[in-house]
Amino acid sequence: MNFLSVLAVSKTKKSLSKTVKKTAAKKVTKKTLKKTATKKPVKKSAIKKVTKKAVSKKIKPKRTKVICISHKEDCDGISSAAIIRQAFGGDAILVDYPGQMEALNQVVLDEKLKSLFICDLGLSKKTQDEFIDILTTLRKNKVSVTYIDHHDIDPNVVKALNKIKVKVIHDINECTAVLAYTAFKSKLNDHASFVAACAAITDYMETRPIGAKLLQIYDRQFALISATVLTYNIVGHQKEPDYLLYLVEELAESKFPHAIPNTFEFAQIQVEKLSQMIAKVKQGMKTMKNLGYMEILDAGASGAVNFVMGLSGKDVGVAYKERIDHGIYAVSVRGSKDCKVHLGKIVNSLATSLGGSGGGHDKACGAVIPKPKIKKFITELNKQIK
DSSP: OOHHHHHHHHHHHHHHHHHHHHHHHHHHHHHHHHHHHHHHHHHHHHHHHHHHHHHHHHOOOOOOEEEEEEEOSSHHHHHHHHHHHHHHOOEEEEEOGGGHHHHHHHHTTOTTEEEEEEESOOOOTTTHHHHHHHHHHHHHTTOEEEEEEOSOOOHHHHHHHHHTTOEEEEOTTSOHHHHHHHHTGGGSOTHHHHHHHHHHHHTTOTTSHHHHHHHHTSOHHHHHHHHHHHHHHHHHTTTOHHHHHHHHHHHHTTOOGGGSTTHHHHHHHHHHHHHHHHHHHHHHOEEOSSEEEEEOSSSOHHHHHHHHHHHHTSSEEEEEEEETTTTEEEEEEEEOTTOOSOHHHHHHHHHHHTTOEEEEOSSEEEEEEEGGGHHHHHHHHHHHOO
16 A cells, blocks of 8 residues: 555544544534433423422411400400300400500411401500501401490591491490490390390499390399499409400300309408408598599509599599509599599590500599609699599
């Protein structure tokens, strides 16, 4: 083989090796592309699955819970909670006036809350704006809200609540339990009328149009003693929230107060304590031109305030008890039939100006006053009573 032939064979081998390499490269590229192509859809489907799972986790729980926030310190609040429970079921949260906003701030976070009822908890100038804000949030979350009350309310507050479609049941001429009974009568049994009548008696509203009709259904003395026993059990168990909830359940189950175990026995203990209070009030009360007042140390202010008013000979009585844990005084104010001013409106404005809160009816109301301001509160209240 000559030199030219060898050179030709060498060139042919080189071109063949290049062609093989190119073909191999093409195959590798195709395989890589195929693998890549098959892997990509897998990744996409995996992403879709993760996304679906993430979405399913974000689904909010169904709103099924019914809650009633009601006043814990008297028969009207307890009876209102019992009537709502009988009509709609659910749970009760029982609070005093200072605890109202705290309870609302808790329930607004409950993602299962469907319906909220607020009963017998009057508003003050200090709390009404926050009250509207919280209820606005609840309504945005599609929570049904019903506010039932008989305390004096700023008309602008009612307008604001109506605007956000809160159902407002308000009438200063009847107690809250009577208003609740009337509104939901079709969902209640006959016993609920007795529960409402007891509330009207203890709120001094049994002579009002609807309250009077409910009381006529029953023997007056039977209703009076039942309402009194119930009141003494409520006042005497203020530091036992479980017992107060038990009373709500028993009343909702159509129990008469005398049928609830040990109620009469406990009422007798309370009567004995109140009888001792008479001597203490006589000794410890003080008077101003238009009112009598006294600090209560070993009992509730609401249980003593009528004694202060009656024994002082004044048209207005004020009793107050320190709540050491909060640095405030819980104040109860009562007026006689001869009292010519609306005590609830005066106390609301005065308490707010002193950094507290308060309000209520024309002749029965309460307040929360910062401890250093209690003397000024009494002095100013005396000036505004004419």
